[in-house]
Amino acid sequence: MANSQLKPHAILFPLPYQGHINPFVDLAIKLASKGFTITFVHFEFVHQRLSKSQNSNTNNEIDFFSEARKSGLDIRYTTINDGFPREFDRLNNYDEFWKSLLQDFPARVDEFIGEILQFEQSMVTSLIADTFFSWPPTIAKKYNIVNVSFFTQPALVYSIGYHLDILRENGHYPLKESVVEEINYIPGVKSISTKELMHYLKEGEIETLKHKIASRAFQEVKKADFVLDNTVQELESETLDDLNKKQPIYAIGPISSFLTKIIVTKSFWSEFDCTKWLESKPLNSVLYVSFGSLAQTNKHVIQEIAHGLVLSEVNFIWVVRENIVKSDGINTLPDGFKDEIGDKGLIIPWCDQTLVLLNPAVGGFLTHCGWNSTIESILCSTPMICYPIEYDQPAVRKLVVDDWKIGINLHDGDLIHRDEVAKNIRILMTGTDSLGLKQEIEKLKNVLHKAIEKDGSSERNFDHFVEDLKAKIY
Numbered sequence: 001m002a003n004s005q006l007k008p009h010a011i012l013f014p015l016p017y018q019g020h021i022n023p024f025v026d027l028a029i030k031l032a033s034k035g036f037t038i039t040f041v042h043f044e045f046v047h048q049r050l051s052k053s054q055n056s057n058t059n060n061e062i063d064f065f066s067e068a069r070k071s072g073l074d075i076r077y078t079t080i081n082d083g084f085p086r087e088f089d090r091l092n093n094y095d096e097f098w099k100s101l102l103q104d105f106p107a108r109v110d111e112f113i114g115e116i117l118q119f120e121q122s123m124v125t126s127l128i129a130d131t132f133f134s135w136p137p138t139i140a141k142k143y144n145i146v147n148v149s150f151f152t153q154p155a156l157v158y159s160i161g162y163h164l165d166i167l168r169e170n171g172h173y174p175l176k177e178s179v180v181e182e183i184n185y186i187p188g189v190k191s192i193s194t195k196e197l198m199h200y201l202k203e204g205e206i207e208t209l210k211h212k213i214a215s216r217a218f219q220e221v222k223k224a225d226f227v228l229d230n231t232v233q234e235l236e237s238e239t240l241d242d243l244n245k246k247q248p249i250y251a252i253g254p255i256s257s258f259l260t261k262i263i264v265t266k267s268f269w270s271e272f273d274c275t276k277w278l279e280s281k282p283l284n285s286v287l288y289v290s291f292g293s294l295a296q297t298n299k300h301v302i303q304e305i306a307h308g309l310v311l312s313e314v315n316f317i318w319v320v321r322e323n324i325v326k327s328d329g330i331n332t333l334p335d336g337f338k339d340e341i342g343d344k345g346l347i348i349p350w351c352d353q354t355l356v357l358l359n360p361a362v363g364g365f366l367t368h369c370g371w372n373s374t375i376e377s378i379l380c381s382t383p384m385i386c387y388p389i390e391y392d393q394p395a396v397r398k399l400v401v402d403d404w405k406i407g408i409n410l411h412d413g414d415l416i417h418r419d420e421v422a423k424n425i426r427i428l429m430t431g432t433d434s435l436g437l438k439q440e441i442e443k444l445k446n447v448l449h450k451a452i453e454k455d456g457s458s459e460r461n462f463d464h465f466v467e468d469l470k471a472k473i474y
């Protein structure tokens with residue numbers, strides 16, 4: 001396929017969302033540090049968002065990987081146009097955007113990769129794309145390059161997606177809203193409740209694009225030559241062992257900016273610096289609250305959490321993203337909330353999350369259980385209080401609360417109420433139960449840090465992946 005004297009050259013293609021871009025950037029750095037040449041591709045609109053968050057004008061000249069190159073890494077950077085005008089709101093026009101990504105975009109990618117290959121004189125050896133794209137198998141095959149799928153979520157979620165046919169045979173896919181049952185037939189997954197399956201598998205979601213994207217992706221990824229998963233063997237060994245019998249899947253996590261020293265701009269929003277405020281707070285006294293970059297909830301939830309925070313009397317930093325509630329943003333907070341909290345709370349639009357979690361003043365994380373946030377919380381040994389909203393988050397909650405015992409639920413009933421929110425926040429931050437959570441998360445933190453040491457499981461898996469990839473190329 002290629003001359004064995006050449007360095008492996010991978011084209012990296014992340015999904016255009018924060019929770020996917022973050023691990024992709026860190027994967028690029030990791031691969032480059034292992035001797036790969038990388039061509040990193042952002043959507044043009046992502047490039048513009050990132051440029052804006054840096055307060056720079058949005059020309060296409062900024063190279064977000066210039067620092068990486070200064071450190072000797074061979075990372076090239078380019079952008080692809082998705083066919084929509086610059087000002088098109090892709091988040092609020094999700095269906096239109098994704099319909100086009102499914103139908104028209106593959107032809108654009110085809111042409112784009114064809115051009116890179118022509119320019120690079122066939123030196124590109126592999127395509128490493130997000131699992132939620134469904135075009136990579138066809139394009140990789142056409143250009144005779146290795147198809148590597150990067151799954152940025154836990155193996156548990158991959159396994160559910162991989163075994164949709166078994167769920168269907170057992171009457172759990174599509175998933176009836178009213179059915180709450182324990183599932184114990186998915187290979188490598190001891191037990192999971194129907195409540196914890198991904199929301200896009202529900203009966204009411206079957207006609208939606210979210211379902212179409214995921215079901216197609218989980219079908220297509222079976223054709224990938226290799227799958228990389230941002231998880232850790234010791235965390236999900238049974239699930240990974242089963243999947244490995246079916247397809248080469250490598251647990252290479254934690255891939256996280258927490259561990260990458262090289263600066264690459266990747267935040268969609270400008271980061272507020274919380275350091276000064278945190279310095280004024282006692283050790284472990286601050287609850288950090290964030291629901292990631294995508295999840296949207298409703299005004300009732302935001303208001304109950306707001307009142308619950310006040311009732312709990314703990315210090316807190318709350319990332320209230322502009323679009324946390326559809327078209328309502330920051331105005332969803334109770335009237336006079338900012339005055340009421342005074343210096344006990346800090347409301348911010350965005351921050352460098354890992355920096356906040358690392359601060360000794362932070363003692364807990366109220367999270368939506370996004371996988372990156374979960375990994376970052378473990379790496380910083382910060383116990384969690386969980387409020388999963390959608391996608392993989394209910395499944396991650398199960399791992400955090402039920403399996404690993406490093407977090408608790410924000411509420412147990414159907415409806416969220418401020419008194420329960422306050423009670424559970426107090427349990428996390430000051431209760432005697434929190435000591436057990438801290439002990440467990442400290443153990444997992446050590447597991448994660450060990451995994452990426454020289455002889456750790458993820459480092460070994462990474463090296464195996466590189467060997468296996470090279471064996472396929474040369």
Ligand code: UDX
Pocket residue numbers: 017018019020022152153267290291292293294295319349350351352353354369370371372373374376390391392393
């Ligand atoms: C999405 C899905 O919702 C999530 O469930 C899936 O696992 C990945 O894709 P998101 O909701 O954004 O991601 O959550 P998460 O995975 O936690 O990623 C958010 C990222 O944004 C984290 O890396 C976090 O460090 C970063 N972040 C968040 C900031 O840098 N600053 C903030 O203020 C908030």
